Amino acid sequence: MRISKLSERAGLPVGTVKFYLRSGLLHAGRATSATQALYDETHLKRLRLIRALLEVGRLSLSDIHEILDAMDLPDVDTESRVTRVRAAIAASSGVSDSIDVTAAQDLLADLGWHVAATSPHLPALARALWAAESVGLEIDPDHFSAYAEAAALAAHSDRTAISETSAENLPTTVAATTVLLDQVLIALHRLAMENDPVDSRGVPRGARHLPGPRQPAASA
Amino acid sequence: MRISKLSERAGLPVGTVKFYLRSGLLHAGRATSATQALYDETHLKRLRLIRALLEVGRLSLSDIHEILDAMDLPDVDTESRVTRVRAAIAASSGVSDSIDVTAAQDLLADLGWHVAATSPHLPALARALWAAESVGLEIDPDHFSAYAEAAALAAHSDRTAISETSAENLPTTVAATTVLLDQVLIALHRLAMENDPVDSRGVPRGARHLPGPRQPAASA
Known part of the structure; x- marks a missing residue:
């Protein structure tokens, strides 16, 4: 695929993909001309990992x-x-x-x-x-x-x-x-x-003591 | 205490403490002259919290x-x-x-x-x-x-x-x-x-399946 398609599928601007290519975070594509290259699923996978680790x-x-x-x-x-x-x-x-x-x-x-x-x-x-x-x-x-x-x-x-x-x-x-x-x-x-501890299945087996006082709700 | 003592006890350079004072992260001390102020345990406690949240x-x-x-x-x-x-x-x-x-x-x-x-x-x-x-x-x-x-x-x-x-x-x-x-x-x-799961007391009650294969050690 072209860089525009790769960028679209990865959810990243083309400029960002080009920056990752230049800085060596992303491996080069297969050159088809002096200015164009094709990319495959390995590039997409790598971009998704970079984005996840970053964001x-x-x-x-x-x-x-x-x-x-x-x-x-x-x-x-x-x-x-x-x-x-x-x-x-x-x-x-x-x-x-x-x-x-x-x-x-x-x-x-x-x-x-x-x-x-x-x-x-x-x-x-x-x-x-x-x-x-x-x-x-x-x-x-x-x-x-x-x-x-x-x-x-x-x-x-x-x-x-x-x-x-x-x-x-x-x-x-x-x-x-x-x-x-x-x-x-x-x-x-x-x-x-x-989570309200009283109603949850989340009360752990370590719960040898009674649950502490209910926490103030963080949101209404 | 003087700012030098406060800085020493908090484990932070005096310049950093002054920066926190200027930027309002740390409340002002009690002024004793135009250029000097005294600080107390509340300042130390606040600096320790800032440092912990930061570092x-x-x-x-x-x-x-x-x-x-x-x-x-x-x-x-x-x-x-x-x-x-x-x-x-x-x-x-x-x-x-x-x-x-x-x-x-x-x-x-x-x-x-x-x-x-x-x-x-x-x-x-x-x-x-x-x-x-x-x-x-x-x-x-x-x-x-x-x-x-x-x-x-x-x-x-x-x-x-x-x-x-x-x-x-x-x-x-x-x-x-x-x-x-x-x-x-x-x-x-x-x-x-x-942690080697076989020898640990850490095997959880959720362990209904056999432990997976042992992980490669992260360090020798």
């Missing part, structure tokens, strides 16, 4: 570039590509390695979780816990373990989805699962705060 | 300004302030109201959730679901309901924390709970993907 994942173009480069690594197996995609996503969270992760590691060890000490997500967890504490938000062990259980539940379900993915699509699925489903989880988390 | 929540300064303004609304009760804080946080996600939320509403209705049609988080959910679908990531009903259960579990635990908060601190706690704990949840979600 929903709120990643920067340079972070997206790193993730796409990891997906496209030549001469490596799928597992290595997936590992690099995960590392690029972790790096996009902008957390410095210099954060002390000991307390976060201890909390996970108490839950019986086995996570490599070098996991790029440990500094992210340490920083988020530190930030909550710095504004006076105490996260007690019950609260933390409810979060861990929630995360494990979501991750378990992701694994099923990922296990059904072909090797070819795996790097894309991992990037999409990690970045986009986080946004699904956040939106549901906020909606769950608005 | 961990990754919000823009203008979004943070909106949230702080909602927290500081004069002559309104706590409930109204909390409602405005939630609305400001929702607005910070930058989702347009023009998104069709019908499908997202139907999914929640199927779960028995009661959420106002005007909830600002419905467009965020609709957009995230659309983005996942646009890159070919099918979210089947089991996957969605596992996420909803995870979100309900986290929200239930948040309610307990919020119910123990004094009215005075409530707007801050709501802002911190929403923005910062989302980051805790995301970090845990990613760590849970790296």
Whole structure:
């Protein structure tokens, strides 16, 4: 297809598609003349991923570039590509390695979780816990373990989805699962705060205490 | 305390603190001369919240300004302030109201959730679901309901924390709970993907199927 058709199907202005081509985010089309090229479904798929990571994942173009480069690594197996995609996503969270992760590691060890000490997500967890504490938000062990259980539940379900993915699509699925489903989880988390707990099927098995007082409605 | 001490305790350069004062993010200190002022714990607390929302929540300064303004609304009760804080946080996600939320509403209705049609988080959910679908990531009903259960579990635990908060601190706690704990949840979600499901206590009650194949380790 021509660039105009590609642009229309991706829901992006032609100028944006040209910018992605120039900056190397999008692979070149098949040249048919000095000024024209044809594009195929791989271009459309790539544009949709860029748009999703940008608009929903709120990643920067340079972070997206790193993730796409990891997906496209030549001469490596799928597992290595997936590992690099995960590392690029972790790096996009902008957390410095210099954060002390000991307390976060201890909390996970108490839950019986086995996570490599070098996991790029440990500094992210340490920083988020530190930030909550710095504004006076105490996260007690019950609260933390409810979060861990929630995360494990979501991750378990992701694994099923990922296990059904072909090797070819795996790097894309991992990037999409990690970045986009986080946004699904956040939106549901906020909606769950608005959901009347009494009537919902959403009351979790961790609900050993009575539900807290009903929250003020966020909208009428 | 002097501005130098305030800056040191908040872990921010003096220039940054002055910028926050000039831009109205931080309330003025008590002037002691034409060029000097004294600051107290309320200034420190505010700086820590700004820093946490900025560095961990990754919000823009203008979004943070909106949230702080909602927290500081004069002559309104706590409930109204909390409602405005939630609305400001929702607005910070930058989702347009023009998104069709019908499908997202139907999914929640199927779960028995009661959420106002005007909830600002419905467009965020609709957009995230659309983005996942646009890159070919099918979210089947089991996957969605596992996420909803995870979100309900986290929200239930948040309610307990919020119910123990004094009215005075409530707007801050709501802002911190929403923005910062989302980051805790995301970090845990990613760590849970790296956690070996076989050995973990994190295998959720939703685990009616066998765990999927073990994921490639993200780090050695």
